[in-house]
Amino acid sequence: MVLTGGKPMPTGHATGGTGPARSRERFLQGEPVEAGVRTSILSSWQRSRSLGLSPDQADLPFRDDFDRDARIVRAAVPVLDRLQARFAGSKMNISVADASGTVLLRRFGEASLARSLPAFQRVPGFVFAERVAGTNGIGLALAERQLIRVHGAEHFAERSQRSACRALPVRDPLSGRIEGVLCFGYPSSTEDPELAITLRKAAQAIERRLLRQSSARERALLRAYLDTGAATSAGLHHTVGVDELALELHPRDRAVLTEKAAELISRGQRAAAVVSLFDGRRVTLVSRPMRSGSGVEGVAIEAVLPGPAPREPLAVPTQVDVTPGGSGRLAVVTAVPPPRFVAAAAAPGRLPVATLARHLPDIAHGPFGTVGRGGVADDHPDAPPRARGLVMVGEPRVGTYALAARRRLELLSEASARIGTTLDVRRTAQELAETAVPRLADFVTIDLPEAVLRGEESADPRTDLHRTVVHGISDDLPFSPVGKQVDFGPTTPQIRCLTSGQAVLEPDLKAAAGWLAQDPEHTERLLTQVHSLIAVPLVARGVILGIASFYRAQDPAPFGDDDRSLGLELASRAALSIDNARRYTRERTMVLTLQRSLLPHDLPVQDAVEIAHRYLPAESDVGGDWYDVIPLSGTRIGLFVGDVVGHGMLSAATMGQLRTAARSFAELDFPPDEVLTHLDNLVGRLDREEPAAGAGVIGATCLYAVYDPTSQQCTMARAGHPPPALVRPDGTVSFPDLPAGPPLGLGGLPFESAEIHLPEGSRLLLYTDGLIEDRQRDVDVVLDQLRGALAHPEQTPEQTCQTVLETVAPAHPCDDIALLVARTHALDPRRIAAWDLPADPARVSEVRASALRQLADWGLDEAAFAAELMLSELVTNAIRHGAGPIRVRLLHGRTLICEVSDASNTAPHLRRAASTDEGGRGLFLVAQLAQSWGTRYLPEGKVIWAECGLDAA
Structure with missing residues (x-):
């Protein structure tokens, strides 16, 4: 047991034992390593091998020119002394x-430890960067830029197999940059978990001391400003904060002045800028380079506010407080009530031009205006200055950090408005790239799996990436083109990023191991033009959707940790929008698939009309537009176009129910107005049932239109739908004035139909309201465009559909569009x-004989036997059970149709006759001989029809 700071350090499990040791051995032998080693360690091993490092390498680079008085050294010495006392007696290095x-x-915790260790572990000056030392604590902390632990066999080099370490980057609190590693x-x-x-x-103690170093420099600058007497040379103003100087300053003005002051400080030279305030006043900001007694160079920003003279002179306080602004912010000066004030040397409220000229010997140009020698803005030549006061002091580099921090906030604010404006995956990715260029990066590439582009989740985004976006300041860099599959090497920052789920920063790509493997065909040219990279995973709701790569090319400054944080924030916002778009794409694809599956796939073969059709879904969502073509008895044809209100799955499902019901009602040979009445009842029932499920x-x-080619008459009825367009054979276009019935589902009102004569060659265009109704266009103007598009009688229905979509349909439809074009044909008399x-049974034989002669004239002798039997049965039934007059009609189309009509509304019924029944077998015989048969009702009477093939036996 080893003592740590007087306390026992427990001996833990050696994670560098057999598990990592076996993994390292397999890795060095070139075998795959799938488990037993952490991702960060495996990535570091791969980078070390790609750099050509040897695990047996004993020497490390040594530098004897390192800065022994660096900022981090001055900040770290007292902290390391305390750590040495805490770990006294232990083997802590x-x-x-x-x-x-x-x-x-x-x-060293134990003084004798320094004498027993090799030189590279005890003498300052050795370099432990990963590119020269392989996997180790310092190098990996710099590569991963976070707290890391390397234990035993996880080290790449043999020399460190018995050691363990924990390392953490130390950052400058103002700039956020990594100053070093502890x-x-x-x-x-x-092992001791408390070590972390x-x-x-x-590390936090060292960072606080770094901040105090910056504060001390700012205090030295402020003291130098006060000691010069510049603040009292005019004799009428004191050192104040911005809000004291401007008196009840508007918050927006305070922010503008602070930002402009930071910009002037970042320039590091004498300059001035005129800033317009919220209430119309103008403040002149003047920057004065200065040097403190200790050699600190900085800039003081003074404000000159023109206006009426104050009642009392202002004075300089003998004490001031400097408040460090924290990371990326400047120190703002605030006044401390002084024990006494220095009397003004000039008239109150007036600043002689000669006095001010000493502070502005040259004309200075600022981005918001121009200040002359007198310190008076050019657009107010006679306005006397009211007061002059110190706004801010700081060093140019700190001003640069403050500007960068503010611009990062502005970029994030802009990203909130620019990214995610649509529910399109590709467009959202493009918006991310457009937002980042050139404010963050010079080039951006975004790679997404093909599955994500389809709206699905990718099983492994590392193996299914496709270049989705390439955007930058120019188009001449050899990145893989959009659409190409991208294969990143195992050591590239992109794969490390996808594996760890963390952003990976490579400030210098020339030293980034394995990066060039991502695009070997353009390696040399790419490396000469880009020099820094941030690879950021696109993660939303715990799912990795892809990767965004930010490159620097023209900007010579490498990416830093602040840039990585900014890129990660941008990517996080974009990833959420991309995931929303992906989910929407999946849902839209499902609804569109359902919608298309419920529309007719193959139109029926018939001779009444020549048909063309189109369905165009809305860009934002899928609705319930539909169409249908239904063959009817007597060579007639039924044409449907409908539109279910709303969008989404419910509308598509309702459309399927409505279309199925419409086809059923039409095949029962109901006239158009009755079909709409039945559909109205159906929608009303659905409306009463669906609210229980919360559907609304x-x-x-x-x-609905029914065209009869034997009479060339078309009967139409509509329920809240736009009227059709009719194109006569001579090219005349009209919109028939059909009775406008209410939309389906309202109930209570009857529907009316109208009959129109359509000469052969007429074209009938049925469409949904998405074609003509648009928020950006007037309906009358669109109808005129439609009239012009249809005024071409020589066009086929297919050409008509295409012309209408190209010239009339909106470029970005917000509603579905369904088109149905029918060019009429007439049945040859x-x-x-x-x-x-x-109604005389004796006349049946005459009709039968006449029919046989007609069939012989048509060359349908093979169908004569079946037709004779069907006619005999149908005519006999009409005479027995119907009412005169009786009419018999034969139609020779694709099939042979036999029709018998009478004035009775009594319909025949097919039944199974018993063996003892004398009748009841006639319709059974007709059903066996015919392909189909049925009853069609007329305003007065009915028609019983039977259809058989032309070669019927």
Whole structure:
């Protein structure tokens, strides 16, 4: 047991024992390592091997020119002295290295330990960066930029197999940059969980001392400003805060002045800027370079506010407080009530031009205006200055940090508005890239799995990445093009990022092991143009969706930890939007699949009309638009177009129910107005049932047209639906004025139908309201466009559909669009035969003989036997059970249709006749001989029809 600071340190389980040792042995032999070693350690091993390092390498680079008086050395010495006292008597090796991995300080818990260790473990100056030393505590802490632990066999080098260490980066509180690494080394047989807590507290103590160093420099600058007498040379103003100077300053003005002061400090030279305040006043900010007695160089920012003279002179306080702004912020000066004031040397409220000119010997140009020698803004040449006071002091580099911090906040605010404006995965990824360039990076690539682009989850995003976005300040860099599958090597920052789920920063790509393996075909050219990389995983709700890579090219400054944090924040926001888009894409794909499965796949073969159709889903969501084409008896054809109110799964499912019901009602040969009445009742029932499930009100519109090629008449009725467009054979376009019935589901009102004559070659366009109704367009203008698109009689229905979608449909439809174009044909009168006869059984034989002669003329001798039997039965039933007059009609189309009509509404019923029954077998015989048969009702009477093939036996 080893004593740590007078306390026993328990001997824990040696994680560097057989498990990691076997894994390391397999790794060095080139075998795959799947378990038994942590991801960060395995990644470091892979980088070490790709750099050509040998585990047997004994020597480390040594530098004798390291800065022994560096900032981190001055901040760390007292902390390391306290740690040495705490770990007195133990085998603890405490070290501090700089940001390059060079050890600057060493302390030992046991004095004799220094004499027994090899030189690289006891002498400052040795470099432990991962690229030269392999996997070790200091190098891995710099690579991972977080607290790490390396134990025993997890070290890459043989020389460190018996050691363990914990290391943590130490950051500058102002800039956030890594100043160095604090590392605890101890024997691998010893482990204490409390070491991590002690390490964090010690690193925080060093960081606080770094902050105090900056505060001391700021206080020295402020004292130098006061000692110069600049604040009292005018004799009328004192050192105040911005809000004291401006008197009840608006919060927005305070922020603008602070930002502008930080910008002037970051320039590090004499300058001035005129800032417009919220109430119309103008403040001139003047920057004065200065040097303290200790050699600290900085800038003081003074404010000059023109206006009426104050009643009392202002004076300089003898004491001031400097409040450090924390990470990335400047110190703001606030006044402390002084025991006495210095009397003004000039008239109250007036500052002689000659006095001010001493502070501004040259004309200075600021981004918000120009200040001349007199300190008076050019646009107010006669306005006298009211007061002058100190706003801020600081060093240029601190001002740069403050500006960078503010710009990062502005970028995050902008990202909230720019990223996620649509529910499209690719567009959201593009918005992330556009937001980051050029404010954060010069180039951005985003890689997503193909599954994510389809709306699914990827099983392993490391093996299924496709280049989705390439965006940057130019288009000439050889990144893999959009759409190409990207295969990253196992040691690349991208794979490390996906494996760990953490952002990976590579400030210098030339020293980044394995990075070039991601794009070997463009290695040399890519490396000459980009120099720094941040790889950030796109993680949302615990799922890795892909990866974003930020590159620096033109900007010579490498990425830092603040940049990594910013990239991670941007990626996190974008990932949530991408995941929302992915989920929406999945749901939309499901609804669209359901919608398309419920629409007709193959239109029926018929001769009444030539059909073309289109379905175009909305960009944002899928609705319930539908169409259908239904063959009816007597060579007629039924044409449906409908629209279920709303979007999503419910609308698509309701559309399926409505279309199925509409087809059923149509096949029962109900006229259009009756079909709509039945559909209205159905929607009303669904509306009463669905609220119980919380689905809300259901509504729908519909238009139903029945075209008869034997008479060229079309009967139409509509329920809240736009009227169709009719194109005559001569190209005349009209919109028939059909009776406008209410939408389906309201109930209580009858529907009316209208009959229109359609000459052969007419085109009928049925459509849903998504074609003509748009928030950005006037309906009358759209109808005129539709009229122009249809005024081409030579076009086929397919060409008509395409023309309408290209010229009339909105570019980004917010509602579904369903189109159905039908060009009419007429049945040749020579293929129609009809006979009228009285209700006399003796006339049946005459009709039968006439029909046989007609079939012979048509060349349908093979169908004559079946037709003769069907006609005999149908005519006999009409004479016995119906009422005159009786009409017989034969239609020769794709099939042979026999129709018998009478004035009675009594319908025949098929039944099974008993062996003792004398009748009842006629309809059974008709059903056996015909392909189909049925009854169609007329305004007066009915038609019984039977259809058989042309080659029927």
